[in-house]
Every structure is written in structure tokens, then in C-alpha cells.
Amino acid sequence: MKWIKVYQKLIVVSFSMVFTGILAGTVNADVAGGQKIFEAKECGACHLTKGPNQDKTIEDKLKRKGPDLWFAGSKFKKEWLVKWLQDPKSIRQMAYNSIEKKNPGDHSKLSDKEASDVTDYLMTLTSIDVVSGTIQAKKDLMGKMVFEKKQGCYGCHLSMRGAKVAGGLTGPSLVDAGKRLQGDWIYAYLKNPQAIIPVKRMPTYAGVLNDSEMKSVAAYVASF
């Protein structure tokens, strides 16, 4: 009798081990598969995946051809990324690093399966400077005040002004930014831009805005 029970337990344990193995294998396969697609399509020719970014000068930055992705998992919302990769619509009005040329909107398109695998891979790329769970998206009044009145964020970023899209063209569009971006990433970038994007066209607001204002702006933009 005792032996039967031991035998049953052994069967359950080995089944669960096999099942967990299959599950882990599938997950890893997606990440590894995604990385393979990323490499085969030479996405790394434009996007940095090993951070932190070591740029020091404008000259260094001008050599880059596309936005950094080494923190993609801390920056993007997974559901948004998987859709965007299948149907990439320009986020920047101007071509990357340019204020003269319009964005040609010619980012490569991926199939459903490819987009899903590449997303799984990109979501594994994170920055230790982005602390998750700090920012909750909300229509923060102080955030709105800073965004629209204290600083003219829409000077460079498109956003909704009432029912209309308006704003400058050199920054990434913030229309629907909350569907695309994690509030924690926005806050980390405002608080310590050196750790996220060391050379950028946007002014450094750390030391201009206080910590609570930066948190409010991040929460407000994440609510778009």
C-alpha cells in the first residue's frame, strides 16, 4: 500500500517536472526566437540593446540611427509593442536625430508571430533605474499644470489639446502616450535622464521640477 502511494507521488512529480520544462522551454523559445528575429532583421543596426548608453557628446548621439531599446521592457507596454511591430505608425514626426527631414515612416513590419516573439525578447530588456510600481497613471492636476502652464511640454510634443491634436514636432508624439509608455519609465527619465538617454534634445528637468512635480507629470502623461 505504502509503495503504491510513493509510486503515485513519483508519477505526479515527474509529470509536473516535464510540464514545467515544456512551459519554460516555450517561454524561452519565444524570447530566444524573438532575439533571433531581431538579429536576422538587423534591428541592432539602428537600435541599441545593450545598455546603458555611453554617449557623451552630440556627435556621439548623431551617429545613432534609431531610439535605444536596451530598456524596452521598462519603457513600453507589452500589448502596445506587439501591435505596433505589426503595424508601425510613426511616433516621431521628424526623422530620428533630424529636425530637417520628416519621418519617412518606413519602419519594417513584422508578422503576428514575429511581433509576438520580438516583443517577448524586448520585454526582457530592462533598466535598473526604472523602479516599477512608483507611478500610477492618473489625470493629475499638478501634472497637467506643469505640462501645460509651468513648462510648455507641447512646445515639442504633440498631444491632445481638447479634441484636437496640436504641439511641436521635434519630440516624440505624446498622443496616446499612456497606451505606449510605462509611467515608471517617464518618471525615471525625468528624474535621471543621464541614466536613460544621456544625450537628448529635450531639456533636463531634474533640478528644475521637484520630485513631486516629476511624479505628477509622469502620472499625467501616462494617463494620455
Add this chain to the structure above:
Amino acid sequence: MKKGIILTVIFLILTIWFIHQRETFGASPVENYKWYCAQCHGLNGKGDGPNATKEQPVTPRDHTDTKGMSKLTDADIENVIRDGGNATGKSTMMPPWGKTMTDAEIKDLVKYLRQLCKC
């Protein structure tokens, strides 16, 4: 032999000094202008950068406007670059660059603006 060592040491000191100078002085004013200011003020300073869209509440200043620019003192220009429009009674569309560029870079930009406006 001794001469060789002395020359190597001098060379090393000069190299370190050169790198340090580059980091201290940062970018040239033309480089900074084209990278930061031109977004709104345009690459030639005429106030026609890509952010100067019709919908914006104010138009960026034309830095080639000799008459308008000559009304500003160097200190006025330096303050508005460093602290932005909000802190200097101008439009908040002009952001503060004091935490982005060094004081030396901002002072150099003031000199560059004086060249643009010929004033």
C-alpha cells in the same frame, strides 16, 4: 633614456589635459544651437524651426532680428536661456536649459546669438 621618460610623462599629461578640457568646455555654440535651439528657432535662427507650427500660442524669436535683439542685454539673454520663459516673464514655451548646458556653454551661446543678430 631619462629624456624618453620625461617626454612620455609630458605627452601623457597633455593628453589628459586635452580630454579634460573637452569635457569641461562641452560642445561648441554652433553645435548646441543646431541641436537644441534650432528645434524652435530654426537652423539659421529665423524663428522657423519645426516646432513653430501654426497652432502654437507664440512664435519663437527671430534671432536675426537686429532691432528686436539689440534691446536685450547679454544678461537678459543668458537668464532666459538658463531659466526659461517661465522664470523671466516670457512665454513658458521657452524651456530652461540651465541643467542641460553648462554656464560656459550658455555664455558662448550668447556670443553666438550676437553674431546671428549682428548686434
